Amino acid sequence: MKRLHRKDLYGWSKFHEPINVDFNSVLWVREGGNVVIDPLPLSPHDLAHLQQLGGAAFIVITNSAHVRGALELQKATGAQLLGPSAEREKLACDRYLTDGEEVVPGLLVRELDGSKTPGELALVLEETTFISGDLVRAHRADTVMLLGPEQGVPDTTRAVVSLRRLLQLHPRIEAILMGDGWSLFRGGHQRLTEVVEHNG
Numbered sequence: 001m002k003r004l005h006r007k008d009l010y011g012w013s014k015f016h017e018p019i020n021v022d023f024n025s026v027l028w029v030r031e032g033g034n035v036v037i038d039p040l041p042l043s044p045h046d047l048a049h050l051q052q053l054g055g056a057a058f059i060v061i062t063n064s065a066h067v068r069g070a071l072e073l074q075k076a077t078g079a080q081l082l083g084p085s086a087e088r089e090k091l092a093c094d095r096y097l098t099d100g101e102e103v104v105p106g107l108l109v110r111e112l113d114g115s116k117t118p119g120e121l122a123l124v125l126e127e128t129t130f131i132s133g134d135l136v137r138a139h140r141a142d143t144v145m146l147l148g149p150e151q152g153v154p155d156t157t158r159a160v161v162s163l164r165r166l167l168q169l170h171p172r173i174e175a176i177l178m179g180d181g182w183s184l185f186r187g188g189h190q191r192l193t194e195v196v197e198h199n200g
Helices: 044-052 070-077 157-169 188-199
Strands: 009-016 021-028 035-037 058-060 080-084 095-097 102-104 107-112 120-125 129-131 175-177
Touching (some): 058 102, 080 120, 107 157, 129 188, 157 188, 175 188
Parallel strands (some): 129 175
């Protein structure tokens, strides 16, 4: 797995040829049990690395389109599976998450409206790192965008409202870890603000 901008964060990726971007997964290594977000299938090397780092206690699925390798990882590690409350009927999870709830201390849930799936989860880690599922993405380096008509979201109005609220609640966001595309490690709040203004 790749080291990210913090010594306790790791990631791994898979190139998705139909849209020419990487799909990404995130691991937060922490006392009390590691958290994995939207896990892709792991190579033997990365699975061994994960085990060296303490395995996984919690797996968060941000939306039903990002189940990816979550069930296989749950089977391999015994981790609890957590998903969006709005998709209870579609996802069989050990726990369902709602807006304002903590996955574990320091990792806060925000629900985003207006994506391909209802109640998509975004996560804010210790107020400075925003972890996106599907809605916020970057198909080109050093950019931030929202899902649009090409990805099956004809109207971004509700998404903009959700993001504007998130920005008001979390003014210290610096890094944006994308579920799809290029991540950013500086100036995240400003870049998200620009996206809201452009689409609002």
